[in-house]
Amino acid sequence: MRVTEIRGHHVGFVPAPAIGNARTMIRRRDFLLLEVVTDTGKSGWGEVFSSPDAAAALIRSRYAQVVIGEAPARYCALWENMVANLGYDRRGPAMMAISALDMALCDLAAQERGVSVAxxxxxxxxxxxxxxxxxxxxxxxxxxxxxxxxxxxxxxxxxxxxxxxxxxxxxxxxxxxxxxxxxxxxxxxxxxxxxxxxxxxxxxxxxxxxxxxxxxxxxxxxxxxxxxxxxxxxxxxxxxxxxxxxxxxxxxxxxxxxxxxxxxxxxxxxxxxxxxxxxxxxxxxxxxxxxxxxxxxxxxxxxxxxxxxxxxxxxxxxxxxxxxxxxxxxxxxxxxxxxxxxxxxxxxxxxxxIPDLPGTGLDLDASRLEPWRSETWICR
Known part of the structure; x- marks a missing residue:
């Protein structure tokens, strides 16, 4: 199994009414759902819930090239290779980008073995x-x-x-x-x-x-x-x-x-x-x-x-x-x-x-995101 492409799905919705905490009112919730696709047709999923646009830019410009063509089973080595390129951004969108990719790679590595991520x-x-x-x-x-x-x-x-x-x-x-x-x-x-x-x-x-x-x-x-x-x-x-x-x-x-x-x-x-x-x-x-x-x-x-x-x-x-x-x-x-x-x-x-199914047990087709999707991009 090798990674052939990475698809970024920008999704979001407007809570009605707005929901809040003591610091802010949340009037819109936006996310990046990352779909990592392999030559077997299987997809692994990751998420960015904070700074989705910045994380997406970093994946497209920096981290996609680290992952594409690689085996998801090498998720630990790939994580180290990505972290080696963090630069000064050690607690911001770069780590969020790595987080989403690691989630998706582990999902795929588990699917390849027919076991849960756990x-x-x-x-x-x-x-x-x-x-x-x-x-x-x-x-x-x-x-x-x-x-x-x-x-x-x-x-x-x-x-x-x-x-x-x-x-x-x-x-x-x-x-x-x-x-x-x-x-x-x-x-x-x-x-x-x-x-x-x-x-x-x-x-x-x-x-x-x-x-x-x-x-x-x-x-x-x-x-x-x-x-x-x-x-x-x-x-x-x-x-x-x-x-x-x-x-x-x-x-x-x-x-x-x-x-x-x-x-x-x-x-x-x-x-x-x-x-x-x-x-x-x-x-x-x-x-x-x-x-x-x-x-x-x-x-x-x-x-x-x-x-x-x-x-x-x-x-x-x-x-x-x-x-x-x-x-x-x-x-x-x-x-x-x-x-x-x-x-x-x-x-x-x-x-x-806790699902005891391959990967995270998530049965998600990207077409189901359409009502909330604003953009999709692909890296190959």
């Missing part, structure tokens, strides 16, 4: 993984949390036993929102919050203290991703676990975080940190520090399927919630690119089945 990478530890609903989201207006009760009730009916609302409006508002949510869901449902980098360390500590009585599993991205000192300050001041890492793109970045003792839960994103190959290097660091790690995922069905596969490989860690870690994040907003294979819904026990 089996290709050493064998899974579980056949299902606990899922948490990512949402509800902040809306515009005078009452940004006002719709949360309705959204939470809907998520509970869909089977979620853990939820991660967006927070960060103000410490007092955060505390009131979480108190109401805990009262609504009861003591057995896992709750965590995502502040999306919006606070200073001092404000994050004030918010955490307001929310402490609501028994949170973690507080995610309380400050900016490179504010290691701020993360450490928050981690030392509050009893709730501090999580983050979706915006970090290298093992070196996570090393610095771990040495500073600034996170209790690591959340690298496969589309940012170097695909499967980069994620597993970060997972080795997590193991060295005996900390839980789980994939951040907030995009299309491509990264969702990849996150299921990598979740199969991670050792269990008890974090005090309704199930041992790892958990898998599921976007509970109206996301048509997540439901390309049907609605993603947890089982009665709050879990998702």
């Amino acid at each position: 089996a290709l990478l050493g064998g899974g530890l579980r056949s299902e993984v606990f899922a948490y609903g990512s949402g509800p989201f902040i809306t515009e207006g005078n009452d940004p949390y006002g719709h949360y009760a309705e959204a939470v009730e809907r998520a509970l009916k869909e089977g979620y036993r853990a939820l991660k609302p967006r927070a960060g409006v103000s410490p007092r508002a955060d505390g009131a929102m979480l108190a109401q949510m805990r009262k609504l869901v009861g003591p057995e449902i896992g709750l965590m919050v995502d502040i999306n980098q919006a606070y200073t360390a001092r404000a994050a500590i004030a918010s955490a203290r307001q929310m402490e009585a609501s028994d949170l599993l973690w507080i995610e991205e309380p400050v900016g991703p490179e504010d290691i000192a701020g993360y450490a300050e928050v981690a030392k001041a509050v009893s709730t676990a501090v999580a983050g890492g979706e915006a970090l793109a290298s093992a070196g970045a996570f090393r610095d975080v771990l040495v500073a003792g600034s996170m209790s839960i690591l959340q690298p994103d496969l589309t940012v940190c170097g695909g499967y190959t980069g994620f597993l290097r970060i997972a080795a660091l997590a193991a060295a520090f005996d900390l839980p790690i789980m994939p951040h995922v907030f995009g299309t069905i491509v990264n969702h399927q990849a996150a299921l596969q990598v979740s199969s490989l991670l050792p269990a860690r008890r974090g005090g919630g309704p199930a041992p870690y790892p958990y898998v994040e599921v976007d509970i907003s109206d996301n048509p690119l997540l439901s390309l294979q049907g609605a993603v819904r947890p089982t009665a026990t709050g879990t998702l089945e």
Whole structure:
């Protein structure tokens, strides 16, 4: 099996209404879905959810020539060859481009052997993984949390036993929102919050203290991703676990975080940190520090399927919630690119089945992207 061409599909949609976090309102969601095609007719898929246009340009100008003509089974060597050409862009679109290519190459290497990606990478530890609903989201207006009760009730009916609302409006508002949510869901449902980098360390500590009585599993991205000192300050001041890492793109970045003792839960994103190959290097660091790690995922069905596969490989860690870690994040907003294979819904026990099928278990034909596609390009 050899790579013959790379196809980039630019897709996106307009959320209605716009969904938001404490830092921004998301009025359009754009992605690059990368299809790596082989001489056998098989396709492997990767995704870029941040900086899709910049990553596409780098793939077309720099990385396609590294991959085309090569065997996907050489994914580790190809990853090293691509990383060798990063230059100064070690945590930005270049690594996102490499991430998408690595995801697709591992998908193809597993398909060639007739096994799942988890089996290709050493064998899974579980056949299902606990899922948490990512949402509800902040809306515009005078009452940004006002719709949360309705959204939470809907998520509970869909089977979620853990939820991660967006927070960060103000410490007092955060505390009131979480108190109401805990009262609504009861003591057995896992709750965590995502502040999306919006606070200073001092404000994050004030918010955490307001929310402490609501028994949170973690507080995610309380400050900016490179504010290691701020993360450490928050981690030392509050009893709730501090999580983050979706915006970090290298093992070196996570090393610095771990040495500073600034996170209790690591959340690298496969589309940012170097695909499967980069994620597993970060997972080795997590193991060295005996900390839980789980994939951040907030995009299309491509990264969702990849996150299921990598979740199969991670050792269990008890974090005090309704199930041992790892958990898998599921976007509970109206996301048509997540439901390309049907609605993603947890089982009665709050879990998702991890596909034991060739590759990631993704059955995707590019023609199904047409309603959301703005451009397609091909490298040969």
